[in-house]
Amino acid sequence: MPIHNADIAAIFTEIADLLEIEGANPFRIRAYRNAARIVGEWSRELRTLVERGEDLTRLPGIGADLAAKIREIVETGKCRALEKLRQELPPAITELLHIPGLGPKRVRTLWHELDVQTLEQLARAARDGRIRALPGFGAKTEANILQAVEQHLSQSKRLKLAIAAQYADSLAAWLKGAPAVERIEVAGSFRRSRETVGDLDLLVATHDAQAVMRRFTAYEEMRDVLAAGETRGSVILKSGLQVDLRVIEPESWGAALLYFTGSKAHNIALRRLAQEAGLKLNEYGLFRGRQRLAGGSEEDVYAALGLDWIPPELREDRGEIGAARTHRLPKLVTLADLRGDLHVHTQATDGHDTLEAMAAEAQRLGFEYLAITEHSQRLKMVHGLDARRLREQCAKIDRLNEGFKGFRLLKGIEVDILEDGRLDLPDDVLGELDLVVAAIHSRFDLPRAKQTERILRALDHPYVSILAHPSGRLIDARPPFDVDMARIVRAAKQRGCFLELNAHPERLDLTDSDCLLAKDEGVLVAIDSDAHSRADFANLRFGVGQARRGWLEAKDVLNTRPLAELSSLLARTRK
Numbered sequence: 001m002p003i004h005n006a007d008i009a010a011i012f013t014e015i016a017d018l019l020e021i022e023g024a025n026p027f028r029i030r031a032y033r034n035a036a037r038i039v040g041e042w043s044r045e046l047r048t049l050v051e052r053g054e055d056l057t058r059l060p061g062i063g064a065d066l067a068a069k070i071r072e073i074v075e076t077g078k079c080r081a082l083e084k085l086r087q088e089l090p091p092a093i094t095e096l097l098h099i100p101g102l103g104p105k106r107v108r109t110l111w112h113e114l115d116v117q118t119l120e121q122l123a124r125a126a127r128d129g130r131i132r133a134l135p136g137f138g139a140k141t142e143a144n145i146l147q148a149v150e151q152h153l154s155q156s157k158r159l160k161l162a163i164a165a166q167y168a169d170s171l172a173a174w175l176k177g178a179p180a181v182e183r184i185e186v187a188g189s190f191r192r193s194r195e196t197v198g199d200l201d202l203l204v205a206t207h208d209a210q211a212v213m214r215r216f217t218a219y220e221e222m223r224d225v226l227a228a229g230e231t232r233g234s235v236i237l238k239s240g241l242q243v244d245l246r247v248i249e250p251e252s253w254g255a256a257l258l259y260f261t262g263s264k265a266h267n268i269a270l271r272r273l274a275q276e277a278g279l280k281l282n283e284y285g286l287f288r289g290r291q292r293l294a295g296g297s298e299e300d301v302y303a304a305l306g307l308d309w310i311p312p313e314l315r316e317d318r319g320e321i322g323a324a325r326t327h328r329l330p331k332l333v334t335l336a337d338l339r340g341d342l343h344v345h346t347q348a349t350d351g352h353d354t355l356e357a358m359a360a361e362a363q364r365l366g367f368e369y370l371a372i373t374e375h376s377q378r379l380k381m382v383h384g385l386d387a388r389r390l391r392e393q394c395a396k397i398d399r400l401n402e403g404f405k406g407f408r409l410l411k412g413i414e415v416d417i418l419e420d421g422r423l424d425l426p427d428d429v430l431g432e433l434d435l436v437v438a439a440i441h442s443r444f445d446l447p448r449a450k451q452t453e454r455i456l457r458a459l460d461h462p463y464v465s466i467l468a469h470p471s472g473r474l475i476d477a478r479p480p481f482d483v484d485m486a487r488i489v490r491a492a493k494q495r496g497c498f499l500e501l502n503a504h505p506e507r508l509d510l511t512d513s514d515c516l517l518a519k520d521e522g523v524l525v526a527i528d529s530d531a532h533s534r535a536d537f538a539n540l541r542f543g544v545g546q547a548r549r550g551w552l553e554a555k556d557v558l559n560t561r562p563l564a565e566l567s568s569l570l571a572r573t574r575k
């Protein structure tokens with residue numbers, strides 16, 4: 001069974017959790033947590049590195065011991081160290097750690113004192129009022145726990161797009177091994193580039209449905225086959241991800257792809273349009289009575305309905321159908337339109353690659369420019385730069401730039417926005433840079449008015465060029481902070497500065513509707529990788545997907561501009 005990075009990361013996280021509940025050495029625990037993060041965010045499959053016999057200790061934070069474990073996991077699907085821990089502790093106990101307010105110490109107490117080993121047992125103990133009596137808990141904590149655990153139990157699990165992509169790519173590659181497969185596509189929310197997906201919807205065109213279905217159910221990563229009929233199958237993968245497969249005749253390809261790409265709202269609107277014209281639209285085609293008018297391709301079907309072809313990212317019934325009728329669909333930005341990246345880190349702070357390596361990779365990708373934007377001094381955990389180290393880095397960038405042709409490193413900083421909206425570095429040094437990216441990394445909990453004021457004050461600073469990850473959210477992990485985004489967008493417009501769409505798969509803010517706001521207001525959006533390693537440039541595709549969902553065209557995006565134009569736009573952000 002092919003092992004994905006997320007599987008390895010999950011194993012390391014579970015080891016760290018179990019060690020923590022056991023009360024093990026904090027350094028050991030931190031090593032596993034770091035490894036889980038690095039592996040989970042690594043944009044190439046480690047499996048392939050193992051298969052090629054590459055040296056895994058070259059990954060940041062991975063020593064010989066962890067490298068051996070990665071190899072063991074890839075080769076056997078298991079990790080003996082984890083199995084041993086699972087024998088020592090209750091198997092589901094790490095789930096308790098997902099409840100806010102429950103750290104390892106409390107989990108250990110609950111387990112030892114009340115024999116609470118699962119979320120259900122935790123809920124029961126809270127309902128029975130048994131938790132409040134424990135040392136260090138109390139009635140208020142008990143009530144909070146009960147509320148959190150009930151919410152947690154009712155939550156549906158959605159997968160982040162970047163993780164779903166790893167599972168989808170492997171499964172599609174496996175299915176392509178069936179000779180009968182003529183076409184294959186992952187449809188549904190995945191094709192629409194939603195930031196998370198509930199399940200994968202796979203579509204295959206073939207004349208031999210049986211052969212395809214056989215290959216599907218023989219996939220190594222299957223956990224449960226929920227249904228496997230002649231033309232449809234539904235399974236749960238070992239990762240817990242559900243996959244629906246539809247097998248269709250090639251002549252219905254377009255109609256089926258349209259139907260299974262959705263969204264449901266888009267489909268309903270199309271079907272209504274067909275009905276108004278006396279036609280019938282379903283997954284087999286567009287019909288007048290029994291006569292089939294279209295269905296082989298999506299373009300056919302849209303054309304027969306009097307519409308231009310609509311890119312999947314727009315299919316949310318948010319005005320795209322009207323725009324398609326009047327030939328006013330946006331010409332959406334593509335990855336190839338990006339000429340550079342305006343937010344990356346290097347080894348000088350918490351990045352894993354050198355300045356030279358990041359520059360080389362940017363050139364290999366065909367970029368014209370790359371802005372180096374390290375964290376600033378207040379972020380001590382990541383060795384944020386003070387004025388002296390920033391100036392040293394700038395000098396180094398100047399030297400490197402002398403050797404480049406058709407490529408330029410820009411001198412920047414991701415300066416921390418302090419709680420009162422001031423910036424974390426003095427004006428004189430900020431004024432020496434090509435651009436200043438400002439971002440919030442603390443006090444996510446300020447009330448709306450205060451948080452908004454804080455950001456407006458930062459935007460008003462004479463040197464700020466771009467507001468990075470403007471909502472601070474981490475998908476499924478940390479909610480966006482409470483701000484008046486419309487006001488921020490207007491302020492950016494007045495001030496002539498820009499907003500970032502951070503392409504990191506866990507961030508992806510601006511959201512799609514924020515992008516629409518920015519576009520309406522005429523504020524250019526910078527699609528940035530926030531890369532902490534060379535491999536992270538690959539994340540730009542997710543940022544572009546989000547931007548496309550927000551109707552952005554190349555002209556709406558800052559870093560589609562050639563260097564000269566970019567430089568003058570950045571220069572204009574200075575007061």
Ligand code: DGT
Nearest residue numbers: 188189197198199201259260261262263264267268
């Ligand atoms: P997800 O999986 O929650 O991230 O979202 P989707 O959009 O992938 O939804 P899913 O997997 O339930 O269904 C895939 C597509 O199939 C959906 O986008 C449109 C189509 N579809 C599903 N149910 C219906 C329905 O009741 N009516 C119509 N017109 N289309 C549907």
Ligand code: CA
Nearest residue numbers: 188189199200
């Ligand atoms: Ca789906």
Ligand code: CA
Nearest residue numbers: 199200201244
């Ligand atoms: Ca589905």
